[in-house]
Amino acid sequence: MISETVKRGLNVSIGENCIIGENVIIHNNVTIYDNTVIGDNTEIFDNVVLGRPPKSAGNLVHKLKNKYPNLIIGKNCIIGVGSVIYIGTELGDNVLLSEYCCVREECKIKNYAVLGRHVTVNHSVTIGKRTKIIDKAILGSYVTVEDEVFIGPGVIFTNDNSMRLIGEQLGKESGPHLKKGCKVGANAVFLPGVIVGANAIVGAGAVVTKDVPDGELVMGIPARIVEK
Amino acid sequence: MISETVKRGLNVSIGENCIIGENVIIHNNVTIYDNTVIGDNTEIFDNVVLGRPPKSAGNLVHKLKNKYPNLIIGKNCIIGVGSVIYIGTELGDNVLLSEYCCVREECKIKNYAVLGRHVTVNHSVTIGKRTKIIDKAILGSYVTVEDEVFIGPGVIFTNDNSMRLIGEQLGKESGPHLKKGCKVGANAVFLPGVIVGANAIVGAGAVVTKDVPDGELVMGIPARIVEK
Amino acid sequence: MISETVKRGLNVSIGENCIIGENVIIHNNVTIYDNTVIGDNTEIFDNVVLGRPPKSAGNLVHKLKNKYPNLIIGKNCIIGVGSVIYIGTELGDNVLLSEYCCVREECKIKNYAVLGRHVTVNHSVTIGKRTKIIDKAILGSYVTVEDEVFIGPGVIFTNDNSMRLIGEQLGKESGPHLKKGCKVGANAVFLPGVIVGANAIVGAGAVVTKDVPDGELVMGIPARIVEK
Numbered sequence: 001m002i003s004e005t006v007k008r009g010l011n012v013s014i015g016e017n018c019i020i021g022e023n024v025i026i027h028n029n030v031t032i033y034d035n036t037v038i039g040d041n042t043e044i045f046d047n048v049v050l051g052r053p054p055k056s057a058g059n060l061v062h063k064l065k066n067k068y069p070n071l072i073i074g075k076n077c078i079i080g081v082g083s084v085i086y087i088g089t090e091l092g093d094n095v096l097l098s099e100y101c102c103v104r105e106e107c108k109i110k111n112y113a114v115l116g117r118h119v120t121v122n123h124s125v126t127i128g129k130r131t132k133i134i135d136k137a138i139l140g141s142y143v144t145v146e147d148e149v150f151i152g153p154g155v156i157f158t159n160d161n162s163m164r165l166i167g168e169q170l171g172k173e174s175g176p177h178l179k180k181g182c183k184v185g186a187n188a189v190f191l192p193g194v195i196v197g198a199n200a201i202v203g204a205g206a207v208v209t210k211d212v213p214d215g216e217l218v219m220g221i222p223a224r225i226v227e228k
Numbered sequence: 229m230i231s232e233t234v235k236r237g238l239n240v241s242i243g244e245n246c247i248i249g250e251n252v253i254i255h256n257n258v259t260i261y262d263n264t265v266i267g268d269n270t271e272i273f274d275n276v277v278l279g280r281p282p283k284s285a286g287n288l289v290h291k292l293k294n295k296y297p298n299l300i301i302g303k304n305c306i307i308g309v310g311s312v313i314y315i316g317t318e319l320g321d322n323v324l325l326s327e328y329c330c331v332r333e334e335c336k337i338k339n340y341a342v343l344g345r346h347v348t349v350n351h352s353v354t355i356g357k358r359t360k361i362i363d364k365a366i367l368g369s370y371v372t373v374e375d376e377v378f379i380g381p382g383v384i385f386t387n388d389n390s391m392r393l394i395g396e397q398l399g400k401e402s403g404p405h406l407k408k409g410c411k412v413g414a415n416a417v418f419l420p421g422v423i424v425g426a427n428a429i430v431g432a433g434a435v436v437t438k439d440v441p442d443g444e445l446v447m448g449i450p451a452r453i454v455e456k
Numbered sequence: 457m458i459s460e461t462v463k464r465g466l467n468v469s470i471g472e473n474c475i476i477g478e479n480v481i482i483h484n485n486v487t488i489y490d491n492t493v494i495g496d497n498t499e500i501f502d503n504v505v506l507g508r509p510p511k512s513a514g515n516l517v518h519k520l521k522n523k524y525p526n527l528i529i530g531k532n533c534i535i536g537v538g539s540v541i542y543i544g545t546e547l548g549d550n551v552l553l554s555e556y557c558c559v560r561e562e563c564k565i566k567n568y569a570v571l572g573r574h575v576t577v578n579h580s581v582t583i584g585k586r587t588k589i590i591d592k593a594i595l596g597s598y599v600t601v602e603d604e605v606f607i608g609p610g611v612i613f614t615n616d617n618s619m620r621l622i623g624e625q626l627g628k629e630s631g632p633h634l635k636k637g638c639k640v641g642a643n644a645v646f647l648p649g650v651i652v653g654a655n656a657i658v659g660a661g662a663v664v665t666k667d668v669p670d671g672e673l674v675m676g677i678p679a680r681i682v683e684k
Contacts, residue, residue: 010241011257013466013484028241028259029275029467031484031502046259046277047310047485049502049537057534057552059568059586078285081277081312082328082503084537084555096285099312099330100346100538102555102573112287117330117348118364118556120573120591130287132393135348135366136574138591138609150391153366153384154417156609156642158660163606163639165588183391186384186417187435189610189642189660204386204417205435205449207643207661220449221661221676238469239485256469256487257503274487274505275538306513309505309540310556324513327540327558328574340515345558345576346592358515360621363576363594378619381594381612382645411619414612414645415663432614432645433663433677448677 003040015051021075039075039093047082054086054105054123062123062141062169068105080117092129104141116153124172128180142175149178152186152204159192179214188223201228243279249303267303267321275310282314282333282351290351290369290397296333308345320357332369344381352400356408370403377406380414380432387420407442416451429456471507477531495531495549503538510542510561510579518579518597518625524561536573548585560597572609580628584636598631605634608642608660615648635670644679657684 001019009027014020015034022040026032030044033051044050051071054064068088073079077091080099085091089103092111097103101115104123109115113127116135121127125139128147133139137151140159145151159174176190179197185204196202197214206223217228229247237255242248243262250268254260258272261279266272279299282292296316301307305319308327313319317331320339325331329343332351337343341355344363349355353367356375361367365379368387373379387402404418407425413432424430425442434451445456457475465483470476471490478496482488486500489507500506507527510520524544529535533547536555541547545559548567553559557571560579565571569583572591577583581595584603589595593607596615601607615630632646635653641660652658653670662679673684 009259011239011467011485029239029257029485029503031465043283045280047257047275047503047538052501052537055499055534057532057550057568057570059550059552059570059588076285078283081280082275082310082538082556094285094287096287099348100310100328100556100574112285114285114287118328118346118574118592120555130393132287136346136364136592140609148393150393152386152391153368154382154610158608158642163608163641163657165586165604165606185391186386187415187643191660201391204419205433205661237487239467257467257485271511273508275485275503304513306511309508309558310503310538322513322515324515327576328538328556340513342513342515346556346574358621360515364574364592376621378621380614380619381596382610413619414614415643429619432647433661 009046033071033087035070035087037070037072039073039077041075042073042077042079044079045081045083045099048079049082049084050079051087052084061164061166074111086123098135110147122159125175134186140175141170142172144175144177146178146180146198148181150183151178152184152188154187155184156187156189158190161192176208182212237274261299261315263298263315265298265300267301267305269303270301270305270307272307273309273311273327276307277310277312278307279315280312289392289394302339314351326363338375350387353403362414368403369398370400372403372405374406374408374426376409378411379406380412380416382415383412384415384417386418389420404436410440465502489527489543491526491543493526493528495529495533497531498529498533498535500535501537501539501555504535505538505540506535507543508540517620517622530567542579554591566603578615581631590642596631597626598628600631600633602634602636602654604637606639607634608640608644610643611640611645612643613646617648632664638668 019037025043027046036051073091074093077095083101086105088105089107096114098117103121107125109127110129112130114132122141131149133151134153137155181199184202188206195211200212201217203219207221209222247265253271255274264279301319302321305323311329314333316333317335324342326345331349335353337355338357340358342360350369359377361379362381365383409427412430424440428440429445431447435449437450475493481499483502492507529547530549533551539557542561544561545563552570554573559577563581565583566585568586570588578597587605589607590609593611637655640658652668656668657673659675663677665678
């Protein structure tokens with residue numbers, strides 16, 4: 001089910017049972033694994049890899065499943081050079097991924113979200129509508145970022161205070177949760193499970209170790225509330 | 229106008245009207261878009277993408293132009309595996325980009341500059357002669373870095389205090405400006421529009437919120453002048 | 457000496473005199489330079505580049521050799537999409553590299569080590585058994601990380617306090633040394649040559665400017681010992 005209007009570059013590899021919509025543009029050396037779904041008018045730049053399954057070399061805490069849902073990419077998206085999206089993830093419409101983003105399995109990225117260069121998104125992450133995540137942010141597993149959030153360059157979300165090498169896998173509560181409309185400055189770090197309130201502001205370089213109330217401004221290491 | 233002395237690897241794609249000089253080496257899976265110019269003796273490693281146009285999925289503050297100048301790369305350059313350089317940018321001679329650098333449109337990178345792995349350079353940035361930028365630095369739009377500057381690993385330049393999702397696009401004054409011979413330690417952050425004086429030193433992890441005078445040493449969050 | 461059981465994707469390039477073991481899987485667009493050795497059951501994802509030689513454009517302090525040993529990759533390894541490993545490096549068995557890792561020449565990465573996305577490892581680095589390095593860490597040259605160490609996301613190891621553009625190349629003592637079982641929080645920075653004791657803990661965002669005794673917890677900028 002590949003539309004006749006799809007434009008393919010050189011050396012494009014498309015797996016079995018893929019569904020590719022009208023006017024999709026696929027540039028050179030793109031690899032699309034089996035069962036991937038791509039919506040109308042989406043453009044996939046060179047060297048992108050879509051639908052890769054997760055793999056372990058025997059040394060991961062997180063247990064992998066035998067089967068995942070299909071990768072689904074919406075309409076009017078741009079996928080930048082070399083970006084990699086794993087199986088089991090869902091992108092809405094008009095999503096922009098810049099160069100070399102990596103998004104693991106079972107994530108949801110909603111309409112009009114933007115991810116900058118080299119942004120990495122671990123498994124089971126949700127990113128809201130019109131949210132912008134600037135270059136090189138690192139979203140650990142189970143992070144939730146609601147709609148219309150701004151995340152500056154180099155921001156890091158962690159999910160395991162014990163920094164374990166082995167043991168029980170993490171639960172959903174381990175991921176920080178950023179509520180609608182909050183803004184995060186460059187290079188801020190979130191410790192596991194913290195909740196940042198709606199329209200709160202986190203200063204550049206802050207280390208957020210506890211919850212931030214709605215609308216407050218926090219700064220420093222550890223982050224403390226300051227007057228705006 | 230592709231010199232007969234050019235060596236091409238497997239699956240190299242060269243667009244229309246490119247000019248490629250003597251003894252250029254192009255490794256496997258390189259994609260070169262139309263009108264790109266490459267000087268003599270330059271070596272382009274595997275999976276590099278040259279001359280990509282910028283694209284929006286409908287969600288960028290920065291307005292894109294309909295037409296940009298050609299991408300011009302000088303003589304004796306090394307372009308590392310997977311690096312991506314957009315249209316409208318100019319590299320001097322003997323420039324070294326390491327693996328997976330991303331340089332957007334309308335930048336100037338001057339002779340003998342070095343960019344480490346995963347360095348990202350947004351649009352309209354200038355980087356001076358013999359300047360070195362170590363791994364994973366993030367240069368926002370309109371940054372100016374003069375000659376012989378050292379920028380340590382993970383340094384971040386921001387350009388928008390208001391962290392907006394929409395609105396008027398930024399002006400040239402939004403980008404920090406680093407003067408000749410200054411040195412910046414690992415993981416430092418520059419807020420929008422700050423000016424760092426000639427031969428000044430910025431300590432590792434500093435957040436620079438206001439201008440630094442020539443020759444001074446600053447450290448901390450926010451960065452303050454300390455005795456050397 | 458390529459086993460008949462090797463599975464190759466599209467457009468795979470294998471240089472001369474490579475040795476590739478039983479049941480190795482090589483995905484699309486992989487480039488393998490001459491003399492590379494790959495152990496049984498290892499899986500190499502799309503766009504990986506193995507055995508690249510280092511190159512200078514005339515502007516590096518570190519002197520390159522005329523000849524390096526072969527790249528050797530052990531058994532049961534996973535090499536993620538687009539990762540680049542230079543000549544002269546050795547990976548043990550069951551090593552996992554995620555997407556877009558870059559490992560330079562003359563490194564040793566031991567059994568069951570894990571490197572996250574976009575991790576960069578400069579030349580002459582040692583990484584111990586079962587050590588985990590999360591996304592985007594930057595390991596400068598001559599770093600030693602012993603067995604069973606946890607390094608959080610975005611951690612940076614530096615190796616040159618003088619931040620020189622030219623001059624004598626660095627010696628082995630310039631690289632920080634992390635002893636067995638220590639744990640490092642997100643975004644921490646190590647200054648050149650510091651030694652972190654066995655089972656010590658470094659807090660998120662710390663800048664480690666001097667040695668940390670065995671078993672102690674340090675936090676802050678600069679990092680100081682705190683009660684656990």
